[in-house]
Amino acid sequence: xxxxxxxxxxxxxxxxxxxxxxxxxxxxxxxxxxxxxxxxxxxxxxxxxxxxxxxxxxxxxxxxxxxxxxxxxxxxxxxxxxxxxxxxxxxxxxxxxxxxxxxxx
Amino acid sequence: xxxxxxxxxxxxxxxxxxxxxxxxxxxxxxxxxxxxxxxxxxxxxxxxxxxxxxxxxxxxxxxxxxxxxxxxxxxxxxxxxxxxxxxxxxxxxxxxxxxxxxxxxxxxxxxxxxxxxxxxxxxxxxxxxxxxxxxx
Numbered sequence: 001x002x003x004x005x006x007x008x009x010x011x012x013x014x015x016x017x018x019x020x021x022x023x024x025x026x027x028x029x030x031x032x033x034x035x036x037x038x039x040x041x042x043x044x045x046x047x048x049x050x051x052x053x054x055x056x057x058x059x060x061x062x063x064x065x066x067x068x069x070x071x072x073x074x075x076x077x078x079x080x081x082x083x084x085x086x087x088x089x090x091x092x093x094x095x096x097x098x099x100x101x102x103x104x105x
Numbered sequence: 106x107x108x109x110x111x112x113x114x115x116x117x118x119x120x121x122x123x124x125x126x127x128x129x130x131x132x133x134x135x136x137x138x139x140x141x142x143x144x145x146x147x148x149x150x151x152x153x154x155x156x157x158x159x160x161x162x163x164x165x166x167x168x169x170x171x172x173x174x175x176x177x178x179x180x181x182x183x184x185x186x187x188x189x190x191x192x193x194x195x196x197x198x199x200x201x202x203x204x205x206x207x208x209x210x211x212x213x214x215x216x217x218x219x220x221x222x223x224x225x226x227x228x229x230x231x232x233x234x235x236x237x238x239x240x241x
Contacts, residue, residue: 009170009180010203044230045204056201058163086166088183089151090198090208091129091158092190 003076005035006083014042023082028061029072031082046084056087107237108181108207108223109140115240117144119218122186122211128155131185133169134207135178140241141207144184145172158197159185182207182223189213192220194233202226207236 002022007015015021023034032053036043046057053059059066060083066074076082110118114134121130121144131149136142147169151160161169161183173180183206187193192212194202202208204226212219224233 008166008203009173010205013205041228060163085163086161086203087163087201088131088161088166088203089159089201090131090185091151091153091195092187093157093195093197 001078003031003079004081005031006081008084008086010086011042011045011084014039014045026075027072028059028066028069028074028076028082031076032059032072056089058085058087059083060085106225106234107139107239108209109239109241110209111136111140111142111241114141114144115221118184118186118209118211118221119213121146121184122188122213122218123216125149125155125186126213126216127188129157129159129186129188131159131161131183133161133172133183134181134209135173135176136181137179139181141181142178143176145169147183156188157190180206182209184209184211186211186213189215192222194224198224199226199230199233202230202233204228204230208233209238 002024004020004022006020023031025031025034062081132144132146134141147161147165149155149159150162151158170180187210192210208224211221223236223238
């Protein structure tokens, strides 16, 4: 039985508009790798250039945040479901220059 | 690229920006085919200081997607305010942006709403493109 990954709205253009995609692998990381291998263009939105999951990308294994499991090393069973859920963040000021300015106050 | 705000949408975004000033507001944009027909105000849950940050938590994002399905609409993007800052995306906005979403920004200066702009992340994540914002 394959595993499925729920794809959020802004990533569906990369998955032929599909809301969920079937993938295979033994760990969360392997499922995500299978997803990014099958669907070109997804990787840079999920991972940093250093290969880490971006911090506003939340991944849930059967509704449990993988940060509280074994992250990408979390083993998966046949039929387990993965969900990618965005955090949406932003703000008026870029953090680094501002942080320095505030520190100098 | 263009985003059309149906009658009442821009007013709702501006009103939300005024209501939360001097903090940032945020909310979801709903519609179809580049036409925003409804907005939904979301709680700004940032812990970094809501005067210059906003955060939509994953659970609120999930609800925003469910609401789109219930409405028979698409989640087209999100809006937020820049209190006492221009309606231009910051590096922080860029670092946290999702592809294909429209990001509407309203500048609120001294409690008064001013410019409103809309932006989309470029494919390579290097910058935003400004969308032509029209009203219907």
